[in-house]
Amino acid sequence: MASMASSVRSWLDERFHLEDLKALAQKKTVPLHRYSYWYFLGGMTLFLFGVQVITGVLLLLYYRPGADEAFESVQLIMTQVQFGWLIRSIHSWSANLLVFMAFAHLFSVLFLKSYRKPRELTWVSGVFLLFLMLGFGFSGYLLPWNTLSYFATKVGTEIPAQIPIVGRPILLFLRGGEEITGSTLTRMFGLHIAILPAIATFLIVLHLGMIQWFGMSVPPGIEADWGATPNRRREIRFFPNFVLRELMAWYVALGLLGALAALFPWTLGVKADLFAPAPAGIKPEWYFLFMFQTLKLIPAKILGLDGEVLGIIAFGLVGAIALLLPFLDRGNSSSSRRWVAGMACLFLGYMVAMTVYGWVAK
Amino acid sequence: MTGSLTPRAQRILRTGIVVKVLVASFLSCGQFAAAQAKNSCLDYHSSLPEPLGVSADVFSQNIHAQKGLTCAACHGGDASSDDPEKAMSRAAGWKGKIERSQIPELCASCHADAELMKKYNPRLRVDQFQQYKTSVHGQRWAEGESKVAVCTDCHGVHELRAPSDPRSKVHPANIATTCSHCHAGAEYMKPYGIKTDQFANYQESVHHEAMVVRGDLSAPTCTTCHGNHGATPPGVANVTNVCSNCHVFQAQLFDASPHRAVFAAGGFPGCVTCHSNHGIKHPTDEMIGMGEKAFCVQCHTEGDEGAKKAVAMHDRLASLAAAIAASDDLLDHAERQGMEVSQAKLQQAQARDALLKARVAVHSFRDVDLKRDTDAGLAIARQTRAAGEQAMAEWKFRRVGLGISVLAIAVAVIGLGLYIRNIEAS
Amino acid sequence: MHSASSATAAATERQGLARRRFVNLLLGTGLLASAASFLYPILRYLVPPKLPDLGSDAVLAAKVSEMKPNTAKTFRFGSRPGLLVETAPGEYHAMSATCTHLGCTVQYRSDLHEIWCACHNGMYDLNGRNVSGPPPRPLEVFDVQVRGEDIFVRRRQEA
Numbered sequence: 021m022a023s024m025a026s027s028v029r030s031w032l033d034e035r036f037h038l039e040d041l042k043a044l045a046q047k048k049t050v051p052l053h054r055y056s057y058w059y060f061l062g063g064m065t066l067f068l069f070g071v072q073v074i075t076g077v078l079l080l081l082y083y084r085p086g087a088d089e090a091f092e093s094v095q096l097i098m099t100q101v102q103f104g105w106l107i108r109s110i111h112s113w114s115a116n117l118l119v120f121m122a123f124a125h126l127f128s129v130l131f132l133k134s135y136r137k138p139r140e141l142t143w144v145s146g147v148f149l150l151f152l153m154l155g156f157g158f159s160g161y162l163l164p165w166n167t168l169s170y171f172a173t174k175v176g177t178e179i180p181a182q183i184p185i186v187g188r189p190i191l192l193f194l195r196g197g198e199e200i201t202g203s204t205l206t207r208m209f210g211l212h213i214a215i216l217p218a219i220a221t222f223l224i225v226l227h228l229g230m231i232q233w234f235g236m237s238v239p240p241g242i243e244a245d246w247g248a249t250p251n252r253r254r255e256i257r258f259f260p261n262f263v264l265r266e267l268m269a270w271y272v273a274l275g276l277l278g279a280l281a282a283l284f285p286w287t288l289g290v291k292a293d294l295f296a297p298a299p300a301g302i303k304p305e306w307y308f309l310f311m312f313q314t315l316k317l318i319p320a321k322i323l324g325l326d327g328e329v330l331g332i333i334a335f336g337l338v339g340a341i342a343l344l345l346p347f348l349d350r351g352n353s354s355s356s357r358r359w360v361a362g363m364a365c366l367f368l369g370y371m372v373a374m375t376v377y378g379w380v381a382k
Numbered sequence: 383m384t385g386s387l388t389p390r391a392q393r394i395l396r397t398g399i400v401v402k403v404l405v406a407s408f409l410s411c412g413q414f415a416a417a418q419a420k421n422s423c424l425d426y427h428s429s430l431p432e433p434l435g436v437s438a439d440v441f442s443q444n445i446h447a448q449k450g451l452t453c454a455a456c457h458g459g460d461a462s463s464d465d466p467e468k469a470m471s472r473a474a475g476w477k478g479k480i481e482r483s484q485i486p487e488l489c490a491s492c493h494a495d496a497e498l499m500k501k502y503n504p505r506l507r508v509d510q511f512q513q514y515k516t517s518v519h520g521q522r523w524a525e526g527e528s529k530v531a532v533c534t535d536c537h538g539v540h541e542l543r544a545p546s547d548p549r550s551k552v553h554p555a556n557i558a559t560t561c562s563h564c565h566a567g568a569e570y571m572k573p574y575g576i577k578t579d580q581f582a583n584y585q586e587s588v589h590h591e592a593m594v595v596r597g598d599l600s601a602p603t604c605t606t607c608h609g610n611h612g613a614t615p616p617g618v619a620n621v622t623n624v625c626s627n628c629h630v631f632q633a634q635l636f637d638a639s640p641h642r643a644v645f646a647a648g649g650f651p652g653c654v655t656c657h658s659n660h661g662i663k664h665p666t667d668e669m670i671g672m673g674e675k676a677f678c679v680q681c682h683t684e685g686d687e688g689a690k691k692a693v694a695m696h697d698r699l700a701s702l703a704a705a706i707a708a709s710d711d712l713l714d715h716a717e718r719q720g721m722e723v724s725q726a727k728l729q730q731a732q733a734r735d736a737l738l739k740a741r742v743a744v745h746s747f748r749d750v751d752l753k754r755d756t757d758a759g760l761a762i763a764r765q766t767r768a769a770g771e772q773a774m775a776e777w778k779f780r781r782v783g784l785g786i787s788v789l790a791i792a793v794a795v796i797g798l799g800l801y802i803r804n805i806e807a808s
Numbered sequence: 809m810h811s812a813s814s815a816t817a818a819a820t821e822r823q824g825l826a827r828r829r830f831v832n833l834l835l836g837t838g839l840l841a842s843a844a845s846f847l848y849p850i851l852r853y854l855v856p857p858k859l860p861d862l863g864s865d866a867v868l869a870a871k872v873s874e875m876k877p878n879t880a881k882t883f884r885f886g887s888r889p890g891l892l893v894e895t896a897p898g899e900y901h902a903m904s905a906t907c908t909h910l911g912c913t914v915q916y917r918s919d920l921h922e923i924w925c926a927c928h929n930g931m932y933d934l935n936g937r938n939v940s941g942p943p944p945r946p947l948e949v950f951d952v953q954v955r956g957e958d959i960f961v962r963r964r965q966e967a
Contacts, residue, residue: 078853099722100857103849105780261806268798271842275791282784285720598944628942630929724887731889735912738927787845794838800831 048232050262052254053242055132059262060269061125062231066224067270068118071277072156075111076213083163085209087202090165091291098288109281115157117277119307122153130345130364133357134237140346142230145223147343152220154307159212161305162205166289171302173208174200179315182328183336201294240357303378310371311335313378338367422464423453436540445544449502456480456488485532486514486523513612520612529570536560552610555593557603558584580604583661602628607659621659622652629653635746667703670744671696694749698756699740705763706733712770719777726769733762866962869902873957880916883961889913890950890961891923895934902950902961903936909943923947 033039050059082101084093097104126146129135135143162173177200181191196203238246246253256262304312314335318327341348349360428438441447452461459476463469470476480488490511492498499506514520514533522530534542536552543550551560562581564570571578584590584604592601607624608615616624622642626633636642636653645652651659656669656677668675671692672684678692709730713723736759743751869883869892880893882905891905893916903923907914912927922939923932930941936949951962 078850081854096857098720099724102852102855102857104853105720106849107853261802264798264802268795268802271791271795271798274842274846275788275795278784278787278791282780288720600942600944628928630941725884728884728887728889731906731911732913735927738910738912742927783845787842790838790841790845792838793834794842797831797835797838801835804828804831 045259046257048235048258049255050236050258051238051242052256053238055239055242058128058132059236060266061121061128063266064269064273065118065121065125066228067266067273068114068121069153069220069224071114071274072111072118073217075107075114078107079111080213085163085205087165087205087292090163090205091288094164095288105285106278106281109284109286110277112286113280113284114277115160116306117273119153119157122150123307126150126342127364127368131361132237132239134239135346135349136237136240137346137350139230139234139237142227142234143346144343145227145230149220149223149227151339152216152223155216156212156220157305157307159208159216162200162208163212164289165205165292167292167296167299168289168302170200170292170294171298172304173204174298175302175312176304176308179311179328179332182326182332184329199294306375306379309378310374313374313381316378316381419450419452420462421452422469423457423459423461425464426466427453440541443549444540444542445547446542455492482528482532483523483526485534486511486520489533510611513609517609517611517613529564529573531564535564554599554601554603557605557610558590561604580660583658587660587662588664589662618649618651619646621654625653631742632745635743635751639745639747641747665741667696667699667741670699688747691747691749695744695747695752698749698752699737699744702733702737702740702756702759702763705760705767706730706737709733709763709766709770712767712774716770716773716777719774721773721777723769723773726766726773729762729766729769733759733766735759736762866960868958869952869961870959871957872954872959875900875959878918878921880918882913882915885950885961891916892952892959892961893923893934895921898954900952900954900959901934902952903932904948904950906947907943908938908945908947909941914947 029038050056079097082093082097082104084090094108097108099105129143129146158173158176162169177191177194180194181187183190192198194204194207195201196207303309315328315331318331320327322330345360349356424436424438424441427434427436428441429435446455453459454461454475457477457480458474459471460469460474468474470478493506494508494511496508499508515524519530519532523532538551545552545554547553548555550556558581565576566578566581568578589602592598593603605613622633622636632653644650645655657665666675669677672679672682672689673696676692676696678689682689682692709726713726713730716723717727736755740752740755740759743755746752867883867885867890869885869890870881875881875892875894877894877897880891883890883892885904889905891903891914893901895901905913905915907925907927907930909925909928909930912925914923914925914930914932916922917924920931922934923936924930925932925941925943928942930943931939932943932947933939936947938944938946949964951964953960953962
């Protein structure tokens, strides 16, 4: 058995120079310091994305897009297909965990200042990936075609419509028409399983490639310390030490997903009725709540300008700042560092507060 | 006739006759052409205020007007003349305002004439006046009473529409309201000594609900049980016959039951004894048995043969209803937990059918008949309950499966941790 | 003295080896068991469910062999019962079996050649039309299509 494995290995090595690759991989290290645990978040996000891809492909075997079949096909999956309830519930729960993890990863990278030179583009690709995850969440939410998805998509697409000039074309593009209909479903389905995955794959490969190229970033304070006293520098090997630890974390995440799916299965809801009035208290999924709630609270007019439009523009600005952060903060002085950390803290606090408020508000 | 005249005069006369005939037939065609006939009465009276005014709009919807009749058809006179002297001349047969007492015979002058009615609507009956004379209204009218209903009281006069028109006062959905105009008035009905709560009671009944809420026009209204033209209460002995027109099974079972002879002997009004006549509410299982809402208590005493059977029958119905409800709850719960129970839910419909049949079988007042239906229903409810329990067992199995996989994961995680420690120790 | 410490060293090494083996066994078992608990549901998931999925508008009501002339079969159409009647060999009628009066399940009367509701004596003809008794509306009539041995019942499509 072992000799067969080694002969296969030498056969591959002759052609692909596996031993060289192996030597390269052995060299990869991960810095060890008091913030090292945060390094797990990126891999966790990737893992959850992988779970989504696998469960998504499985769901694709039974799901039928189309206003008159979507709900029924999800019903089939939940009730008739063996373990369909498990696959579907894992997909829904993992989606939420993925978005949460993506935000956590972003904020940890922000606070640990890993976006500094030379890793600016890694950060940019990461922020785009976050936007993509939100897009995945938004497009996927409509696919079960129940009352909740229908109205959440309705209010969700009404928000960008407020943007002056480009707002209406955006609305028509997202909805595939004036109203939410079967055309919207088709469009969201195409976005969810083809367009967004294609862009995401490209960006992930880019993101991971750049991480390999530049190696792991070390927070400025610790970097300075190690610069002064090099013998304090601690590292662990990526293969197998860090990978094994990540595997543990991924296993725990898998167990958590299974527990959530079995104890709190995702409900089917009621099939969407295009002519029914909106039920009271409709709100989008939690990761859009802070924006939704902000827009609800903004006064109608601020200094003579439309309040909602200003709100959306403000969010756009925040998104742009997030995207261009490495270029705005070169991370050279400690005062700029504290400034960025402070603003990020404030914004994080604001997001959490608004999300909670949006959740409990009627 | 033309013999004594010159040939030229004869020609003129003949031409004149031909012209007159042509004109007359043209004019008489107008009689059959709806609303084309000149109606000078309406032209003038439509601009008058009450009580002499008649709205042209309203009259145009009158079924008689639509068939081409004018005011003169009932009031007499000459509707083609604009000259009031000519239009309202006694010589032309003008009657003026018709007295109430004259109305039935006036209407009957056309509506009891089979030959005439055939020309307008061959399907219409021509015995309404005949029937009216047998009714309580008709009998009192014949005695000279003016307060009782005559044709126009129910059908309307100038706004009179066909009964199939939803706005007609005698459209099935409106009949009860029309009758209530007199019969619900306590002051009006005082001299006759009959109750005035029928309409109020009827409005609480299932029949009213079927008619008005569910829009089932075949549901009974006043005239269904009392008749329309020959309106008379059916009488105590004939109640079951009237109800049996729709409630066939219950009546058949009742007729074969021991209660039939007993009720007849005691002068009890058949179905009405337990179900009431006007305010017929949805029957409940509590109506049978010896409980406080039951009717059996009124005749039977605790412990007698009938009482024992009543209690047995009530208990059977109650146990079946409870079994169905329990299965429903379990199946709903399972469904909410995400389990597939649609087949069992479909079977529940059969159990509910059995309960419905059992509630009909009650009317035989024989426990053995009831037992057949309730046993069938209980068997089905048992099956659906088993299906629900199976669904919940599957649900539990999922949790067990989860427990197993979590255990496997825990072992893997611990194994990994120890392995890491091992390789890093060396 | 020397042999005693080497003996303890050897013992420690044997202990270490045993511990390593135990950990490897634990890890292997854990990985295998957890992999099995992931793979088992996925493999079961890939096997399609038994019921033929014809959408919500069509249903396999019966086989030709199980129907006889002047008999009927109650079948499931979505979440409600349906009635399939064979009047003459090869001639079928299908309709909803829910009485339009109060929702009882109707049945075919082979003596009367009509559809009958046992609850309140409602009668329908073979085209679903309510002909006597309390039912206010006809039964919804379905299309029947015979393909080989299978009798399919489908909701009527609007032209």
